[in-house]
Amino acid sequence: MLQKVYDWIDDRVDITPLWRDIADHEVPEHVNPAHHFSAFVYCFGGLTFFVTVIQILSGMFLTMYYVPDIENAWRSVYYLQTEVAHGQIVRGMHHWGASVVIVMLFLHTLRVFFQGAYKKPRELNWMVGVLIFFVMLALGLTGYLLPWDNKAYFATVVTLNIAGDVPLIGEMTKTLLGGDPTIVGAQTLTRFFAIHVFFLPAALFVLMGIHFIMIRKQGISGPL
Amino acid sequence: MKRGKGMKFVGDSRVPAEKNKFIPKDYSEYPGRTEPFWPNFLLKEWLVGAVFLVGFLCLTIAHPAPLEKMADPTDASYLPLPDWYFLFLYQLLKYKFASGPFFVLGAIVIPGLAFGALFLAPFLDRGKERRPHKRPITVSLMLLSIIAVFWLTYEAAAHVDWEEKAANNKPEWPDSGPSVEIDKESEGYAVYENNCLSCHGGNLEGQAGPTLIGIDYSADEIKDIAQNGIGNMPAGQFQGSDEELQQLADFIVSVNEQASSEE
Numbered sequence: 001m002l003q004k005v006y007d008w009i010d011d012r013v014d015i016t017p018l019w020r021d022i023a024d025h026e027v028p029e030h031v032n033p034a035h036h037f038s039a040f041v042y043c044f045g046g047l048t049f050f051v052t053v054i055q056i057l058s059g060m061f062l063t064m065y066y067v068p069d070i071e072n073a074w075r076s077v078y079y080l081q082t083e084v085a086h087g088q089i090v091r092g093m094h095h096w097g098a099s100v101v102i103v104m105l106f107l108h109t110l111r112v113f114f115q116g117a118y119k120k121p122r123e124l125n126w127m128v129g130v131l132i133f134f135v136m137l138a139l140g141l142t143g144y145l146l147p148w149d150n151k152a153y154f155a156t157v158v159t160l161n162i163a164g165d166v167p168l169i170g171e172m173t174k175t176l177l178g179g180d181p182t183i184v185g186a187q188t189l190t191r192f193f194a195i196h197v198f199f200l201p202a203a204l205f206v207l208m209g210i211h212f213i214m215i216r217k218q219g220i221s222g223p224l
Numbered sequence: 225m226k227r228g229k230g231m232k233f234v235g236d237s238r239v240p241a242e243k244n245k246f247i248p249k250d251y252s253e254y255p256g257r258t259e260p261f262w263p264n265f266l267l268k269e270w271l272v273g274a275v276f277l278v279g280f281l282c283l284t285i286a287h288p289a290p291l292e293k294m295a296d297p298t299d300a301s302y303l304p305l306p307d308w309y310f311l312f313l314y315q316l317l318k319y320k321f322a323s324g325p326f327f328v329l330g331a332i333v334i335p336g337l338a339f340g341a342l343f344l345a346p347f348l349d350r351g352k353e354r355r356p357h358k359r360p361i362t363v364s365l366m367l368l369s370i371i372a373v374f375w376l377t378y379e380a381a382a383h384v385d386w387e388e389k390a391a392n393n394k395p396e397w398p399d400s401g402p403s404v405e406i407d408k409e410s411e412g413y414a415v416y417e418n419n420c421l422s423c424h425g426g427n428l429e430g431q432a433g434p435t436l437i438g439i440d441y442s443a444d445e446i447k448d449i450a451q452n453g454i455g456n457m458p459a460g461q462f463q464g465s466d467e468e469l470q471q472l473a474d475f476i477v478s479v480n481e482q483a484s485s486e487e
Contacts, residue, residue: 027265029256034268043272050273074294078395081291088288095289100280102309113345113366116354123346130343144307150393153295154304162317165327224355
């Protein structure tokens with residue numbers, strides 16, 4: 001039955017090459033922890049992706065309860081945390097995932113760096129990877145404000161003040177991110193929410209897509 | 225890579241004359257035991273993922289995500305701190321050489337150079353060698369940066385009393401009820417004071433018992449509840465005359481009418 005469905009689709013859109021590109025390739029011995037335990041360092045990238053998937057899924061569920069407005073943001077998080085079934089787990093996954101994803105990204109970056117795996121022909125993929133790191137940091141920064149508790153609010157005040165003190169573009173940046181040159185309030189929260197939930201994930205998906213396509217094109221770097 | 229000039233096509237611009245299909249990489253250059261990704265290697269990746277997920281969920285369950293009290297912009301005593309992975313940048317701005325007149329150095333030049341160098345690493349480290357000990361300058365610069373980041377993070381975090389900070393900012397539901405003026409001179413309030421105040425609070429805000437503001441009961445129902453109890457409230461809480469009971473019920477109803485008209 002499944003084969004028939006596959007054949008029906010394959011007859012029309014020829015998905016076999018696509019499938020080959022994604023899944024049909026050999027994994028060399030030197031990256032396989034089953035053969036060399038030290039090859040576990042090659043897991044960091046995959047685990048980063050895994051945590052990213054956790055972040056996307058838990059974030060999607062959080063938006064079912066979260067209200068991005070200064071009157072209700074904190075209350076909705078408190079309600080989610082204390083009343084909603086498994087709300088504490090889902091929010092906990094998103095909260096800790098935000099930290100774990102930075103840790104895994106850091107380890108993955110160090111693995112690639114110390115192995116010199118960014119050298120020709122993988123320069124572009126390294127740069128895309130660093131951009132992904134920046135997007136992740138920005139996601140952490142914007143997501144930190146959303147619960148609208150004291151630590152979120154004052155961290156954002158500090159961040160926006162630092163951004164505002166930058167010469168020439170500081171004022172503009174602060175207004176763009178915070179919605180106002182001086183006030184950190186309702187407008188700031190909705191902007192951070194929009195950036196956190198729409199702008200940055202969009203950038204992240206594009207960059208991750210490029211990252212993975214390049215890995216498949218170039219293959220994994222050889223043994224040292 | 226063949227693109228643009230010099231490419232020949234067969235009639236249709238989408239079909240290049242020379243077929244150059246994507247051919248999966250030949251791993252014969254890596255001698256040894258290769259393994260198909262699907263399904264053999266994927267199963268192992270799946271197992272690693274499962275172990276990782278168990279650890280991650282244990283962390284989540286053991287340490288619920290923290291939530292402090294609702295943001296209060298007037299709280300001048302609050303010690304602001306960014307999330308832990310920004311602490312090193314924040315700490316940098318506290319040093320004299322990176323703040324005040326040198327703010328641009330601390331906020332833009334130093335982080336810009338560090339992250340710019342990270343971004344452009346393939347073009348700064350152009351040698352063919354990949355082994356760390358064959359690239360001493362690159363590797364030692366990276367090690368120095370890592371030490372600096374860890375040190376700055378430690379410096380920023382070590383001087384904070386995290387437990388006290390958490391204890392001072394426990395989450396509590398902000399007072400959100402409709403604001404009502406309670407006439408504490410009225411006869412009804414005197415009766416309330418003697419019979420109900422110890423559980424329902426001096427402003428009807430609720431203490432051991434729930435708030436009495438925003439309830440949907442008639443005067444007769446309130447009289448019944450005061451005498452016979454409801455839910456967790458035991459019977460016989462009201463000790464007084466029928467006249468006082470009427471005054472009490474009227475008082476509570478009047479407060480609720482005022483509250484509902486203000487909403």
